[in-house]
Amino acid sequence: MRFASIGSGSEGNGTLLACGDxxxxxxxxxxxxxxxxxxxxxxxxxxQLTAILVTHEHADHIKGVSVLSSRYNIPVYLTWGTFCCKPLQQRPLIESLVTIITPHEMFMIGDIEVQPVPVPHDAREPTQFVFSTAQWRVGVLTDVGSITSHIISVYKDCDALLLECNHDLELLMSGPYPQSLKRRVAGDFGHLNNQQAALLLKAVYSERLRHLVITHVSQKNNALDRVKDALVRAVNCRSDWIQIADQDTGIGWQVLTRNERILEEASL
Ligand SMILES: [Zn+2]
Ligand SMILES: [Zn+2]
Structure with missing residues (x-):
């Protein structure tokens, strides 16, 4: 199994997950x-895409879905709530390409098993996902305002975790956003800050975790050294083990292997 990101952040997101064909x-x-x-x-x-899977209807996740799907005949998987959103009503998907998923039931896309996870976020039916094969588990968690016990239970035992570290609370509060937007981003239905991400990482962390990728980092309200500092403190890992999927280029293909990880040499 392997994964890559074509870009991550408030200007647009896209993650690739591959296994066999x-x-x-x-x-x-x-x-x-x-x-x-x-x-x-x-x-x-x-x-080559088997499917487009959608987490929720915010523009940074859905902007190109309709056109890409209809232009290249690509099936789209999404919840009913996401399907009903305004942007997809204005630029509708081709009905025969749509599969409605429920956020509580596992399903297969080709060789990959997909576990949806309902999350607190200010969208109609936002869902994040853990992807599994017989050997591997890759968790993707972004656009989450607060951590639930269900999230912690599902994201345990991942080989790779792509985790939102959206903002640093201090930088957000002293930053350029208007008060209402600050409240939204920091709220229970907004985005994970560095400390919340660190708590989540600590709660799901296991010896099995080989890849940790920071995603959906705010360009205005965060700093990479603050992100890394929070995560390193949480699990006592090396900061150069932590990878970043950025807005411009995302991250290149990461192949899951059982190689020794360098984490055991951890030092603060
Ligand atoms: Zn987003
Ligand atoms: Zn969102």
Whole structure:
């Protein structure tokens, strides 16, 4: 199993998950044209995609979904709540390409088992996902305002975790956002701050975790040294073990293997 990101942040998101011939694009928050350009940077042609899976209807996750799907005949998986959102009503999906999922039931896309996880976020039916094969588990968790016990139980025992570290609370509060937006981002239905992400990481952390990728980092309200500091403190790992999926290029393909990880040499 392998994964990559074509970009992560409030300007657009897209994550690739692959196993054998199965290739999932999780979210498509760039225009279709820009998505194709970014896919090609990762060596992927849009025709190769098995499916587009959507977490929720915010523009940074859904912008290119309709056009990419209809242009290249790609099936789309999403909840009923996401399906009913305004942007997808204005630029509808082709009905025969749509599969409605429920956030409580596992399903398969090709060779990959997909476990949906309902999350607190200010969207109609927001869902995050853990992807599994017989051997591997990859958890993707972004756009979450608060951590639930269900989230902790589902994200345990992952081989790779792509985790939102959206903002530093101090930087958000002293930053340029208007008060109402600050309240939204920091609220229970907003985004994970560094300390919340660190708590989540500590709660789900196991010897099995080989890849930790920081995602959905705010360019205005966070700093990478603050993110890394919070995560390193939480699990006593090396800061150079932590990877980043950024807004411009995401992160290149990561192949899951059982290689020794360098984490055991951890020192603060
Ligand atoms: Zn987002
Ligand atoms: Zn969102």
């Amino acid at each position: 199965t290739l999932i694009l999780l979210d498509c928050g760039f225009s279709a044209k820009e998505t194709v350009r970014r896919l090609r940077e990762k060596g992927v042609e849009p025709e």
